[in-house]
Amino acid sequence: xxxxxxxxxxxxxxxxxxxxxxxxxxxxxxxxxxxxxxxxxxxxxxxxxxxxxxxxxxxxxxxxxxxxxxxxxxxxxxxxxxxxxxxxxxxxxxxxxxxxxxxxxxxxxxxxxxxxxxxxxxxxxxxxxxxxxxxxxxxxxxxxxxxxxxxxxxxxxxxxxxxxxxxxxxxxxxxxxxxxxxxxxxxxxxxxxxxxxxxxxxxxxxxxxxxxxxxxxxxxxxxxxxxxxxxxxxxxxxxxxxxxxxxxxxxxxxxxxxxxxxxxxxxxxxxxxxxxxxxxxxxxxxxxxxxxxxxxxxxxxxxxxxxxxxxxxxxxxxxxxxxxx
Numbered sequence: 001x002x003x004x005x006x007x008x009x010x011x012x013x014x015x016x017x018x019x020x021x022x023x024x025x026x027x028x029x030x031x032x033x034x035x036x037x038x039x040x041x042x043x044x045x046x047x048x049x050x051x052x053x054x055x056x057x058x059x060x061x062x063x064x065x066x067x068x069x070x071x072x073x074x075x076x077x078x079x080x081x082x083x084x085x086x087x088x089x090x091x092x093x094x095x096x097x098x099x100x101x102x103x104x105x106x107x108x109x110x111x112x113x114x115x116x117x118x119x120x121x122x123x124x125x126x127x128x129x130x131x132x133x134x135x136x137x138x139x140x141x142x143x144x145x146x147x148x149x150x151x152x153x154x155x156x157x158x159x160x161x162x163x164x165x166x167x168x169x170x171x172x173x174x175x176x177x178x179x180x181x182x183x184x185x186x187x188x189x190x191x192x193x194x195x196x197x198x199x200x201x202x203x204x205x206x207x208x209x210x211x212x213x214x215x216x217x218x219x220x221x222x223x224x225x226x227x228x229x230x231x232x233x234x235x236x237x238x239x240x241x242x243x244x245x246x247x248x249x250x251x252x253x254x255x256x257x258x259x260x261x262x263x264x265x266x267x268x269x270x271x272x273x274x275x276x277x278x279x280x281x282x283x284x285x286x287x288x289x290x291x292x293x294x295x296x297x298x299x300x301x302x303x304x305x306x307x308x309x310x311x312x313x314x315x316x317x318x319x320x321x322x323x324x325x
Contacts (some may be wrong), residue, residue: 001062001064002060002062002064003065003169004047004051004064004065005191006068010067011067011068011069011272013045013068014045014048014068014096015069017040018069018095018096018099020036021033021095025263026027028088028221029092030116030117030118030119031118032089033095033098034098034102034107034118034321037101037102037112038098038102039073041103043299044103044171045142048065049103051065052065052100053236055104055276056280056307060278061174061176061275061276061279061280062174062275062282063275063276063278064271064274064276064304065100065274065276066271066274068093068096068100068160068272068274069272070093070271073111074093074162075087075089076091076296077162077163077295077296077297077298077299078121078299079123079124080123080126080128080135081114081117081125081134082114082115082124084121084123085117087321090162090299090301093160094119094301094310096160096274097131097158097301097303098118098119100158100274100276101158101262101305102302102304104156104158104276105156105305105306105308106303106306107303107305107321108154108188108321109307109321110147110201110304110322110323111159111270111323111325112197112200112202112203112325113201114200115252115317118248118283120301120303121298121302122298122301123136123298123300123303124137124289124298129293132198132240133199134198134200134286134313137289137290137291137292137297138288138289138290139288140286141286142181143172143237143238143239143261143264143284144234144239144240144255144283145169145235145279145280146236146284146304147197147198148236148241148242148281149195149196149197149198149221149241149305150197150323151254151311152188152306152311152315152316152323153236153279154279154304155265155278155306155307156276156277156279156304156305156307157267157276157278157284157303157304157305158274158303158304159275159300159302160272160274160300160301160303161203161271161299161300162271162272162273162299162300163296164268164270164271164298164299165296165297166289166290166298167257167268167296168286168287168289169266169268169287170268170269170275170283170284170286171249171264171265171266171267171287172265172267172277172283173260173261173263173264173265173282174280174281175233175234175235175243175281175282175283176281178259181260184255184256185226187227187252188224188226188252189225189227189233192222192224192246193222193225193244193245193249193253194220194226195221195222195223195238195241196219196220196241196246198238198241203289213258220242222245223236225256228280234280234281236280237283238283239253239257260283264285266287269300274315309321
C-alpha cells in the first residue's frame with residue numbers, strides 16, 4: 001500500500017485552490033469545476049504531485065492520500081445521491097478529489113450512473129439497504145471490478161471519505177497477492193466468461209449472492225478473467241454480474257471468489273483520506289453496516305479515472321468525458 005500523509009501547510013495550500021475554484025463557479029457546476037480542477041492541478045503541493053506520478057508510473061495497486069481538507073461546515077450526510085446532487089452537498093470535497101484525480105489521470109463519468117455526474121456520492125439510502133449498489137448498507141458488497149462489463153472501465157476508482165464514524169471497511173484484494181493453481185489460472189485466461197452491467201447502470205435491483213443472476217445470456221460482453229502479462233496479470237471479476245459460458249467456467253468463478261475472499265484486506269477510511277484503487281489489479285468491496293439516517297452516516301465521494309481519455313473518445317462519436325448509455 002502506497003500512502004502519503006499531507007502536512008497542515010500542504011492541506012492549507014489545497015484548501016486555497018479549492019477556494020479559487022468554488023469562487024469561479026457562482027452557481028455550482030460540477031463539469032465546470034472539473035475543468036477548473038484540471039487547470040489548477042499543477043499548483044498542487046509538489047510532494048503530492050510527485051507521489052501521484054510515482055504511483056502511476058509504478059502501477060501502485062492501492063494508493064492513499066491522507067489529510068485532504070474537509071470543510072468544518074460539512075452538511076449532514078444526505079439520504080441518497082440524488083439529494084446530494086440537488087443540493088450540491090460536499091462540493092468542496094468534490095473539488096479536492098477532482099484535483100487529485102486530474103493529477104493522476106483523466107476523470108470521467110457514465111451517462112447511466114447518477115444522472116451522468118462526474119463525481120458520485122456514496123451514502124446509504126432508505127429502501128436500498130440490501131441492494132447491490134453503493135446506496136446499500138446492510139449487505140456486504142462483494143469484491144468486484146468496477147464496471148466489469150465495459151472495455152473503457154476505469155483504470156482507477158477513487159474514494160474520498162467525508163464521514164465514516166463506524167470505521168466501515170473498504171475491502172480490497174490485490175491480484176498480485178493471489179496463489180491461483182495453474183489449471184484454474186489457465187481457465188481464467190480463456191474467453192469463457194460473460195460480464196454484465198450492474199444495477200447502478202440498469203436501474204434494476206437484484207439480491208446479493210445471486211451469481212450471474214443479473215444478466216441475460218444474450219447481453220453483456222465476453223472475455224477472460226485474467227489477462228495481460230503472465231507474471232503480473234490484470235484481473236476483472238464481479239461474482240454478482242458475471243457468468244460462465246460452461247460448467248468449467250462456472251466452477252472457476254466459484255473457486256476464484258473463494259480465493260479472493262480469503263486474501264482480502266480492509267481499509268477503514270477516515271475523513272480526509274482518499275484511496276485510489278487500481279481497477280485492473282484490485283477488486284474491492286465494502287463491509288455491511290447499520291445505517292441510522294441521522295445525518296452522520298458514512299459518506300464518500302467517488303471518481304472514476306482513466307489513464308488515457310482517448311480510449312473513451314475513440315469508442316464513441318463525441319469528445320465527451322461521459323460514457324453514453
